[in-house]
Amino acid sequence: MVYRSFATPGRTAVPVRAERAPSREAEAVAPRRAALRPDAVGRTGMITVLTALKPLGASWLRVLFALTRRLPGLTGLGPLESVHFIRWSVVGSLPYDGPPQVRERLPHRLLLWETVYSAPTEPYVETFVYGVGDKVRKIWCTSHGFPGTRSVTGLAGYIGELSVAGAHCWSAHPAATVRTILSALDVAREHRYLVRAARTTGPAEFAVVYRGFLARRQGDL
Amino acid sequence: MNATCPATPFTVLTPVVPGEEQALRDALGQLSRAGASPFSRVAETHVARWVLVSGAPWRYRGLPRRTRPLRMQYLLFTSTANRPPEQHVEDLRTGLRGDADAAWGHCVGYPGYQESAGFRRYLLHNRLPVHRWFAAYDATVREVGDALDLRRRHTEFAVRTQDVDDLRLQAAFLAEFAEDGT
Structure with missing residues (x-):
């Protein structure tokens, strides 16, 4: 297995890398050897991956996605606290807009996966492997070439080779991690009660309320 | 209408006019170098990105050899906003203005941002369904x-x-x- 280095979203915004332009058809279909380099906007990393689905993969995914829509807990991603957003789409056909577009059929149904996250990339993939490996496996076992979730290097290599670079990316909160945002929202929820207590109670009582807040929220500040 | 809703994904795939692929790359590169992204003007948008899809990006070891590359190049747009899709499309039109034309203007059938109904119809026609979605928070x-x-x-x-x-x-x-x- 080839060792791969991982880029980590930095603190400052950097221009995203340009899309590779295949010059020949042969190059276009050749397996790639790109390292996993997410697009980074501040501390926000973004990865887009297109995988080819096996013949019954799309049907399995529709059942699985319908199930997890009804029972979101099955997705199991909430506790990760490093993921802002994830989307999965099964792409069976391409939109047609008339000439000069060429009508074309996809050789396979595709799974489009896009993740927006805030963590160094390697620990992020590790979290997928060790934290929610079984859930990831249930989705991606439908794709050709999926190496499983036993090896971080194997999964990172798979994602790295199949990821498509962004041409322009933007995040409203590039400096904030998911953990920071969740903490801030928790603090904001308690804040209104603190303000009310400050207005309606005496100094001693307010001090008890405020120090209770600090004790509960010290990890969020 | 300025209604917000839980964070909602929006995905659009549009075909690039043959011969204009490099011009599109240049235009998107220019947006990235221009400092403030035009998406900062689009209301209630958490993240947004344009991705160029070409060749056979799904190609990997173990895939049957019969796979063939795309004949066209496509511009993939993804965003997450606290807006219903129809409202988000209008926000994109009024927020991006000429920058929308700089990108989608290289795509087949794009009517331009000044045609409100056509812009809306175009993006919604090229929209891809999102079958599964996860958001860590729903705040605006x-x-x-x-x-x-x-x-x-x-x-x-x-x-x-x-x-x-x-x-x-x-x-x-x-x-x-x-x-x-x-």
């Missing part, structure tokens, strides 16, 4: 921004008041935060 962009600012102020306040007595603590709290909350 403004709520997140306000919460981050509040958290910073609380942190500074806690440091500043760690040695004061109860009376001064309450007075300082009211001076700092009385204008906030109810």
